Amino acid sequence: MSELHQLTELQIAVMRVLWDKGEATVAEIWEALRPERGLAQTTVATLLSRLEKRGVVAHKSRARQYLYRATVTESDVRRVMVRDLTERLFDGDVAALMSHLLTGREVTPGDLARVKKLVEAKESGKEVGRAEK
Amino acid sequence: MSELHQLTELQIAVMRVLWDKGEATVAEIWEALRPERGLAQTTVATLLSRLEKRGVVAHKSRARQYLYRATVTESDVRRVMVRDLTERLFDGDVAALMSHLLTGREVTPGDLARVKKLVEAKESGKEVGRAEK
DNA sequence: CAAGAACTACTACACATGTAATACTACGGT
């Protein structure tokens, strides 16, 4: 569980479509990405082909189309990539990363309330929080 | 502040040496990286040369040696890369990232206490926390 | 039927990164 879960920005964007839809064709992914990127459809196709070669996605044929699905979960990708970033930039110290986040400017009072609740839940050993995909 | 702050694992490792020492020669960086990697010195030199071309580091000559220093701060690199990761994998939602961190297994009671304190300090508008580099 | 659209397969280019050898020069030690 290493190379399969380290993805670039564009790769994540593609996986996002697959995670959200469950499965999709090249055209559907292309359509979904189009508003924010003007990629050629063949660019998307190539990317998927390579991701499949790597084992990150898989396809089944439906008529003339390939129906792609993710073989790695969003949850696992998140886990690995956050862990890697923490390792590289925070010496593996999760608390340091959180401290960093809390000293940033994008944290709202609502965010703080949410985090506080999660901390308390974690402290008490209760299982509270967002469902993991 | 975009391309200058997006660094790969090896690049970060090199920058780590510069951030910690303030400035260093190729040989010093090579020496520092050697225990965990068996890179050729020329590999390190090339990497630095490229990073300099990009503007991430700069050098001054001292005798026959180049003395390199970072032109980007660890703090800014952290900021940008954490932001990018949050953007890509958590739809920009910092609280979601923190939630993710809190539901991981590597969070210790000490970590939780620390975070809780930080949250409270942030809520009260007080400036508490780790000094930023 | 013919033309166009849809779709995959194949190919190619540019760039970045990791890796490292070679060439060249300067310095230090014998």
Next chain:
DNA sequence: ACCGTAGTATTACATGTGTAGTAGTTCTTG
């Protein structure tokens, strides 16, 4: 002076990623 070491400059290769055109085939529409 000579040789070995140190350090930079240059060069090169492999791999991965982003990007996209072309070729070939199949299906749809007029």
